[in-house]
Amino acid sequence: xxxxxxxxxxxxxxxxxxxxxxxxxxxxxxxxxxxxxxxxxxxxxxxxxxxxxxxxxxxxxxxxxxxxxxxxxxxxxxxxxxxxxxxxxxxxxxxxxxxxxxxxxxxxxxxxxxxxxxxxxxxxxxxxxxxxxxxxxxxxxxxxxxxxxxxxxxxxxxxxxxxxxxxxxxxxxxxxxxxxxxxxxxxxxx
Numbered sequence: 001x002x003x004x005x006x007x008x009x010x011x012x013x014x015x016x017x018x019x020x021x022x023x024x025x026x027x028x029x030x031x032x033x034x035x036x037x038x039x040x041x042x043x044x045x046x047x048x049x050x051x052x053x054x055x056x057x058x059x060x061x062x063x064x065x066x067x068x069x070x071x072x073x074x075x076x077x078x079x080x081x082x083x084x085x086x087x088x089x090x091x092x093x094x095x096x097x098x099x100x101x102x103x104x105x106x107x108x109x110x111x112x113x114x115x116x117x118x119x120x121x122x123x124x125x126x127x128x129x130x131x132x133x134x135x136x137x138x139x140x141x142x143x144x145x146x147x148x149x150x151x152x153x154x155x156x157x158x159x160x161x162x163x164x165x166x167x168x169x170x171x172x173x174x175x176x177x178x179x180x181x182x183x184x185x186x187x188x189x190x
Contacts, residue, residue, distance in 0.1 A: 012064060018071035025087035028075055032089045035072055038065060052135060056169075142167050 018031070042061060049055045080086045098105025143164070150160040 008064065011068060015064075015068040015071040018068075018075045022078055022082070023075050025079055025083075025085055028072070028079060029087040029089045031072055031075075032087075035065075035069060038068075052131075139167055 014031070023031075042065065046055060046058065076086045076090050080090075085091075094105060097108055146155070146160050146163045146167075149155045150157065155163070
């Protein structure tokens, strides 16, 4: 077993435990900080990815992080309802965003929900559509370039086959349908 596999297994195990077992506010603070760090790492990786296949694991990663985030939400809700003290991260975030006023906090919460569903989710669907269209439109040119390199002897038959397989693998992650692209998985995370 690889170290990464063990890490993912522990990550999911922690999520399941947080659903069942009440945790302390200190542990919740640490887990929220880890969750924010992982989210930023994923964000920067997706921003700087060079090819679609470099992030082929993105839907699975998004699923795992969503499960972990939901388990943290359950844990923070349990702490708020049972002790009234959800921890420093939740308290600080609530005071910063809401300014210590419940009405302002509720209005900002509603605005954030609207922004997430309308702007971010619809925007990610559109990005997925455009990315899929550009990827599919570029495929014939890439195929012809492989054929030209093969005909001139710049690459071997094996290299040409590998390049063609790589191009065909792109079809798994892009599609002209707005619901089939890699980035269109985002709305289901909301």
